[in-house]
Amino acid sequence: MLRKVFVVGVGMTKFAKPGTVGDYPDFAKQAVEEALTDAGIEYNVIQQAVCAYAAGDSTSGQRVLYQIGMTGIPIYNVNNNCSTGSSGLFLAKQLIEGGIIDVALVLGFEKMASGALKGSRFPDRAAATGVHQATMRELTEVTPGPLTPQYFGNAGIEHMKKYGTTEVHFAKIAAKNHRHGAKNPRAQSTRAYTVEEVLSSRKIYGPLTKLQCCPTSDGAGAAILMSEDAVIRNELQHKAVEIIGMEMATDTPSTFQEKSFMKLAGYDMTRLASLRLYAKTGITPKQIDVVELHDCFSCNELITYESLQLCGEGEAGKFIDSGANTYGGQVVVNPSGGLIAKGHPLGATGLAQCAELCWQLRGEAGARQVEDARIALQHNLGLGGAVVVALYRKGFPNHTMLSKL
Template structure:
C-alpha cells in the first residue's frame, strides 16, 4: 500500500507584472525559504527536489536551490507547459510513496516576457502543439496572433453553441475572480471589476476580453512534502495537510479524431483525471469545499466546472448564475483570485495553487478564508498536454498507528 504523503510547508512570492527588477533565482529562493520556514525545517533535511519551469535553460532549478544550500541531493528540472509546477509536486509525492525518501521539495518559478505568450520558441523544428494547431485550423481556422486565447476562446464558443451559455457567464466568472483577488495580498491584480467593465474591456479573441484573460507574470512557489513517519518524527502534525489523491492525465485520442474544440483545450484529460481521483479517493464532487482551478481564461473555468463534475454536463451557466462557484454557494472556486487575478507565472502556478489550498485547509487564509474548509481540489492544466488534479484533506489522521 502506498505511503501517505503530506504537505507541511508552503511559500510563494507575490506575483508581479514581468519586470527586469527581479530574476528567477531571487524569486525561487524567496519561495523556498518561505516553505522551509513554514515547515520549521532546514534545507539539509530535504532529500530530493523537483523544479518546474517553462522558460529557462537546463539546470535553472540548481541555480535557484544552490543559493539555499549545496547538499549534493538529486535535483530534477521538469517542463510540462503550464502544469509544470504540479508536475514537480506529483513527482515528489511519487518519490515518497515509493519509499525513495521521506522529505521532498517541489518548487516552481517563472520569469516571463511582457505581453502575450509567443507561438513557439524554436523555428527550426516541429512545434509540440503543431497537431493541435492543425486540428483547430481544420475545425474553425486559426488567425494570426497568439494561439492560447484562440484555443480557449474556441472552447468557449463550442460550449455556448452546445449549451446556450453566453459572454455574460464568462464575465461573471472573471468578476468573481477579480473580487476574490482583492483579498489576496500576493495577487498581481487586486482591483474589483463589474461584469459590464469586463464585457467592455478590450476584445482579445472571440468571446474573450482582456479582463477574462490571465496576465503574464513573474513569481515562484514551493512546497515541502513528507511521509507520515517524517511528520510524526519531526512533530509537524499541526502543519500537515494530506494529499489523499493525485492524478495526472494526458490527451485522449478524441483530441484528433473528434471534432471538438473543447477537447483540444484539454476537456477530455481533465474529465479523465477527475473521474479517476473521485473513484480512488471515494470523495464525491459535492464534498469538495474549495477549488483552485486553472482559469487561464474564463472560458476554461467554465468548461472545467463540468470536467471536474462540480455541475452536470451543460449546466455551467446555471451553476454560475446561481453563485454556486463562490462564497455562500456550493463550492468556492479560486478564492486566491485564480490565474485571472492572482497571475500566471507558468511554472509557479501549480505550487501557488497548492499553497492556497494548504492555507485554506489550515484556516490560515485570512479575509478570503472559506468557512469550515475540509476538502480541497486543485486543477492545473498544460496544453499539449498534461493535467494534474490533486485532492487535499484537512488535518493529520494517523490511522496506521492505531
C-alpha cells in the first residue's frame, strides 16, 4: 500500500536577472537552509536528495549540498527541461510513498544566460526537441530567433482561430500575473502593468508581447518531503502539506500526428496528466482554490485553463473576461505572479510553485493570500516533453486547533 507524502519545509530565493545574485552554489544553499529552517530539522535527517537543474555539470547538486553536509547520502541530478523541478518532486515522492525512505530533500536551481533561450548547447548532435521543431516547420514558416515564443505564440493563434479568442485575452492574463507579482517580494518583476501597457510593449511573436513572456532568471527553491510516520515523529503536523496526488505525463502520438500547435505545446500531455490525477484523487477542478500554472507565455496559461478542465473547451476567453482566474473568482491562478512576473530559472520553477502553494495552504502568503485556500494545484510543463500536475491540501487541518486546547 502506498504511503502518504507531505511537504514539511520549503525555501525559495528571490528570483533575479541573470548574473546579479552570485553563483549557483550560494543561492541554492540559501534555499536549502531556508527549507531546513522552515521544517525545523538538521541536514543529517535527510536520507536522500534530488537536485534539479536544466543546465550545468552533472554533479552540480553535490557541489551545493556538500556545503551543508557531507553525510554520504544518495544525491540524484535531474534534468527534464522546464519541468525539471517538479520532476524532482515526483521522484522524491515516489521514494517515500513506496516505503524506500522517510525523508527527502528536493532542490531546484538555475544559473541562466541573459536574454532569450538560445538553441541547443550541443550543436554536434541531434536536438532533444528536434521532432517538435520539424513538426512546427511542417505547419508554418519558422522565423529567425528563439523558438519557444513561436511554439506558444502559434498555439495562441490556433486558439484564436478556433474559438474567437483575442489578443486582449492574452494581455489580460499577463496584466493579472504582473498585478499578483507586485505583491510578491520574491518575484523578479514587482511592477504592475495595465492591459494597455502589456499590449503596447514590444512585439515578440504573434499575439505575444514582451510583457507576456517570462524572463530568464537566476534562483533556487527547495522542499523537504516526509512520510506520515516521519511527520509525527518530528512533530511537524502544523507544517505538513499533503501531496494528495501527483502525475507525470509525456507526449502521446497526437502531439505530432494531429498537426495542432496547441498539442505541440503540451495541451494533450497536460490533459492526460490532469485526468489521471482527478480520477485517482477524487478531486474535481471545481474544488480547486488556487493554482500555480506554467505560464511561460500568456498563451500557454490560456490554453492550459482548458487542458486542466478549469473551464470548458473554447471557454477560456469567457473565463478570463469574468474574472474567474483571480481573487474573487472561481480560482486564483498564479498568485505568486507566475513565471511571467516571478521569473523562470528552469530547474527552480517547480520548487517555487510548490513553495507558493504550501504558503497559501498554511495561510502564510501575506498580501497575496487566497482566502480559505484548501485545495491547490501545481502545473509544470517542459517541451520535449514532460508535464507534472499535482494536488495539495493541508495535511493535518485540525492539529493547530487541537494543540491550543
